Amino acid sequence: MSTIIDDLRKGDVPQWLLQTARNENLQPERLVESIVRGHVVIPQNRCHMNLTPVAIGSETRVKINANIGTSPATCDYENELQKVKAAVDAGADAVMDLSISGDTSAFRKRILEEFDITLGTVPIYDAMIGLDNTEQLNFSHFMRIMEKQAKEGVDFMTIHAGLLKRHLPLVEKRTLGIVSRGGALIAQRMKHQNEENFLYANFDDILAVASTCDITLSIGDGLRPGGTCDANDAAQFGELEVIGELVGRCRAANVQVMVEGPGHVPLHLIEENVRKEKTLCDGAPFYVLGPLVVDYAAGYDHIAGAIGGALAGMYGADFLCYVTPAEHLRLPSLEDVHEGVIASKIAAAAADLARKRPDAVLRNLQMSQARKSFDWDTQERLSIDSDKFSRYLEKVETVSSGVKTHQACSMCGEWCAIRRLQ
Amino acid sequence: MSTIIDDLRKGDVPQWLLQTARNENLQPERLVESIVRGHVVIPQNRCHMNLTPVAIGSETRVKINANIGTSPATCDYENELQKVKAAVDAGADAVMDLSISGDTSAFRKRILEEFDITLGTVPIYDAMIGLDNTEQLNFSHFMRIMEKQAKEGVDFMTIHAGLLKRHLPLVEKRTLGIVSRGGALIAQRMKHQNEENFLYANFDDILAVASTCDITLSIGDGLRPGGTCDANDAAQFGELEVIGELVGRCRAANVQVMVEGPGHVPLHLIEENVRKEKTLCDGAPFYVLGPLVVDYAAGYDHIAGAIGGALAGMYGADFLCYVTPAEHLRLPSLEDVHEGVIASKIAAAAADLARKRPDAVLRNLQMSQARKSFDWDTQERLSIDSDKFSRYLEKVETVSSGVKTHQACSMCGEWCAIRRLQ
Numbered sequence: 001m002s003t004i005i006d007d008l009r010k011g012d013v014p015q016w017l018l019q020t021a022r023n024e025n026l027q028p029e030r031l032v033e034s035i036v037r038g039h040v041v042i043p044q045n046r047c048h049m050n051l052t053p054v055a056i057g058s059e060t061r062v063k064i065n066a067n068i069g070t071s072p073a074t075c076d077y078e079n080e081l082q083k084v085k086a087a088v089d090a091g092a093d094a095v096m097d098l099s100i101s102g103d104t105s106a107f108r109k110r111i112l113e114e115f116d117i118t119l120g121t122v123p124i125y126d127a128m129i130g131l132d133n134t135e136q137l138n139f140s141h142f143m144r145i146m147e148k149q150a151k152e153g154v155d156f157m158t159i160h161a162g163l164l165k166r167h168l169p170l171v172e173k174r175t176l177g178i179v180s181r182g183g184a185l186i187a188q189r190m191k192h193q194n195e196e197n198f199l200y201a202n203f204d205d206i207l208a209v210a211s212t213c214d215i216t217l218s219i220g221d222g223l224r225p226g227g228t229c230d231a232n233d234a235a236q237f238g239e240l241e242v243i244g245e246l247v248g249r250c251r252a253a254n255v256q257v258m259v260e261g262p263g264h265v266p267l268h269l270i271e272e273n274v275r276k277e278k279t280l281c282d283g284a285p286f287y288v289l290g291p292l293v294v295d296y297a298a299g300y301d302h303i304a305g306a307i308g309g310a311l312a313g314m315y316g317a318d319f320l321c322y323v324t325p326a327e328h329l330r331l332p333s334l335e336d337v338h339e340g341v342i343a344s345k346i347a348a349a350a351a352d353l354a355r356k357r358p359d360a361v362l363r364n365l366q367m368s369q370a371r372k373s374f375d376w377d378t379q380e381r382l383s384i385d386s387d388k389f390s391r392y393l394e395k396v397e398t399v400s401s402g403v404k405t406h407q408a409c410s411m412c413g414e415w416c417a418i419r420r421l422q
Numbered sequence: 423m424s425t426i427i428d429d430l431r432k433g434d435v436p437q438w439l440l441q442t443a444r445n446e447n448l449q450p451e452r453l454v455e456s457i458v459r460g461h462v463v464i465p466q467n468r469c470h471m472n473l474t475p476v477a478i479g480s481e482t483r484v485k486i487n488a489n490i491g492t493s494p495a496t497c498d499y500e501n502e503l504q505k506v507k508a509a510v511d512a513g514a515d516a517v518m519d520l521s522i523s524g525d526t527s528a529f530r531k532r533i534l535e536e537f538d539i540t541l542g543t544v545p546i547y548d549a550m551i552g553l554d555n556t557e558q559l560n561f562s563h564f565m566r567i568m569e570k571q572a573k574e575g576v577d578f579m580t581i582h583a584g585l586l587k588r589h590l591p592l593v594e595k596r597t598l599g600i601v602s603r604g605g606a607l608i609a610q611r612m613k614h615q616n617e618e619n620f621l622y623a624n625f626d627d628i629l630a631v632a633s634t635c636d637i638t639l640s641i642g643d644g645l646r647p648g649g650t651c652d653a654n655d656a657a658q659f660g661e662l663e664v665i666g667e668l669v670g671r672c673r674a675a676n677v678q679v680m681v682e683g684p685g686h687v688p689l690h691l692i693e694e695n696v697r698k699e700k701t702l703c704d705g706a707p708f709y710v711l712g713p714l715v716v717d718y719a720a721g722y723d724h725i726a727g728a729i730g731g732a733l734a735g736m737y738g739a740d741f742l743c744y745v746t747p748a749e750h751l752r753l754p755s756l757e758d759v760h761e762g763v764i765a766s767k768i769a770a771a772a773a774d775l776a777r778k779r780p781d782a783v784l785r786n787l788q789m790s791q792a793r794k795s796f797d798w799d800t801q802e803r804l805s806i807d808s809d810k811f812s813r814y815l816e817k818v819e820t821v822s823s824g825v826k827t828h829q830a831c832s833m834c835g836e837w838c839a840i841r842r843l844q
Contacts, residue, residue, distance in 0.1 A: 071832055071833055071834060071835050071837070072818075072835035072836050072837065073816070073818040073832040073835045074832055100834070100835075100837050175787065175790045175791060175794065176790050176793060176794050176840070177794070177840065177843055178839050178840075178843055179839045179840060180839055181834060181837050181838075181839050183839065184839035184840075184842040184843050185842070187843060188842055188843060226790070226793070226839075226840075227786065227787070227789070227790030227793070228775060228786050228790075229783075229786065229787050229790055230790075264790075266772070266775045266776050266786075267732060267733070267736045267772050267773065267775065267776035268736060268776040268778075293732060293772040293775070293776075294768060294771045294772045294775055294786060294806075295786040295789040295790055295793075296771070296785060296786065296789040296801075296804045296805050296806055297768050297771070297805075297806050298801065298805050298806075298811050298814070299805065299806070299807050299810035299811050299813075299814050300764055300765070300768055300806060300807065300810070302725075303724075303725055303728050303764075303765050303768050304768055304772070306725050306728070306729055307728055307729050307732045307733075307768070307769065307772055310689060310715060310729045311689070311729075311733065314689045314690060325810075325814070326814060326833070327833075328793070328831065328833075329811065329814040329815045329816065329831050329833070330814055330815065330816035330831055330832045330833060331816075331832050331833050332833075342722055342725075343722070343725050346716060346719050346722055346725050346726055346729070347729065349716045349718070349719070350688070350689050350715035350716045350726070350729055351689065353650060353688045353689065353715070353716055354688050354689035354690040354715075356690075361651075363718060364649065364650050364651065364688075364716060364717040364718065365597065365649070365651050367649070367717040367718040368597045368598050368648070368649030368650075368651055368652075368717055369597060371598060371648070371649070371717075371750070372597065372598050372599070379718075379720065382718045383718050383719075383720050383721065384716075384718055384719050384720075384721070384722060385721050385722065388721035388722070388747075389720050389721050389751070391721075392720070392721050392747065392748060392751040392752055393751045393752065394495070394751065394752035394753075396494075396495040409750065409751050409752055410493055410495040410496055410752045410753050411493055411748070411749075411750075411751070411752060411753050411754075412493060412522070412603060413493050413494035413495045413522075414494050415493070415494065415522050415603050416603075417600050417601045417602055417603050417605065417606035417648075418598070418599065418600075418601060418606075418648075420606045420607070420610055421599055421600055421606050421609060421610060
């Protein structure tokens, strides 16, 4: 089987790609060139039939992912499906199933049947479910899981292949060590078995599976900082160098690849973090979790994450993994999912405007014009969450030249500055 | 009467200033020097007895203001007092009474009696209440109002003295024109009477009142952009130049002064906006509203404002006026006030960390250490909103070496990375 990059190199441009280019206001040739260079990915498993693909990378709108999935404490797949719906309704571009309990395969089947959204997984989770300890976790078992998920139709997979034995002493210097679930599994196994990360050692086999179903690899950052004190340290950047090497191997195999990033990063280190990824990974799309710009906003980490995500997006991050108000505290509720997606979309919107994306410039301008003309319907339609807009809006009657109107909102009423100067 | 700057120049350092310096981890001499140079202000009306003063400016923590007050549509002072309480409880450093209906004086009396928080006003609002049009608004009436508020104990006052006749043609080029209530009043009067802004023309009289009660002037930006499309334009920066001149006049009169700023500003223009203020206004504290980094987040403008506020704070803004989820839609509810203050505090916290304020660095570090050791009580105590933290937290039992613990939260349970590597 050939990947999309194989096809594009041969000059075979599929019909759906023209639509994706239109969605991004890009010339198809330009999008093709960016995909072939590896600066844009369009995750799309060959077995995923009912998908509306999205482009992720430079020159495209910043995209949003919502994590859903069970935990050992809470395993209710009907509720998780509701969360997928909440994420899709709020405008997520992709969802990742991060389930770590229950029949994950049946769950993903439902997602793929009921939604047309891009789906990602972390196959090492499924590989670990049911095992007693990481000593039982071996590469052949991992491969069976990855192949199974590939055949299900998963579009992109997180592979923690950049974390190596030589990074472990660097982790000792950290306050918070390793906070990535996948990274912790790999690190524990490397320590106990005193062997190299099997995802790195067998990366060619992973590439072969990815190539077969045209899966986009998302190289996980097992050493993402879990506190701002650990950001941009030798451990994180050491892993990123290896990730850069893996990006090169993906490209040589014509497998689409993106790179995952932090985590907790103070505002003043975000630019360095993004630029480092773009340099070490030769422009590969950067997929960041937050980043959270302060450590003690639990309950409001969607806001801390939106601040970091907006800034990361301005500097070149391409794909924002949402953070919900439940981060660090519990599995998110339906409402948490909604709040998380909206906060990330605001961050993405801010980044798109800063990057001067023509459609972002236009939407902001139209909103301002609608404000100027008190066109509430257009404002509602353009709003990030039209339901909340209409729920919150309190229009008040004002009198202008003897004529009653419903022009102003209840904050200023007749004192509305725009109304005054009309 | 002498102002605090008069006193400090004479070497009279009041006792309370030592405590303010301690609150900021600053040497008193350093704080005194910054106040005398005008890089820090401590708004404190000589008639305001029951006040815990806060320092605003370079080298101090970024501070938060919450706007409260009535509108023509909603005039319920008991409810507004509840909002002051909500703002104080959430951690606001100051409140501004922006009431534009009812008996504002009686309301402020209640605030000053019941709270020890810094209080600001926009006296031109009171001056306009009860008038039919801006033609009736004249400087002697304005002065009576300002003097009355000064005697009440108001600590800082917004004066829209920088907006001049020559700026009005620049406003015509904008999409949204003028969105500041005070700016619109002044502009309307200048147009109708074809005369210069009376706040500018009579600024020495304003300085005299400010000097008498030691009121801090906050020079309002009547031309703050109301849409990202109007940010950093000739109108805004034209007014800012005049504000810079007024800052010089305040300093010459030993009157403390800060400068108000936008508004709606896209991410990539925030740095220029802040640096321009610091340059044109010779390091005067910068007090920004948001800024909102996207125009269509109504319902979530507290998040759009937190993104802008964090970035502005990193570049040097000193005082963040909160934005609530109700912005552009209605007068905020109690819950909106709470959400607005918390979002601004997260922005301020992010900026303080980026500015490497020692107490911010420490609090983040302590939070990470508490996470590492599963010390939930310390995490709750350090959190931005301890109530929400405890309401959200779902601890789950995990088994470690045969011993049950309550270590992990329900997101990961036994899969918790930190727990795994312990």
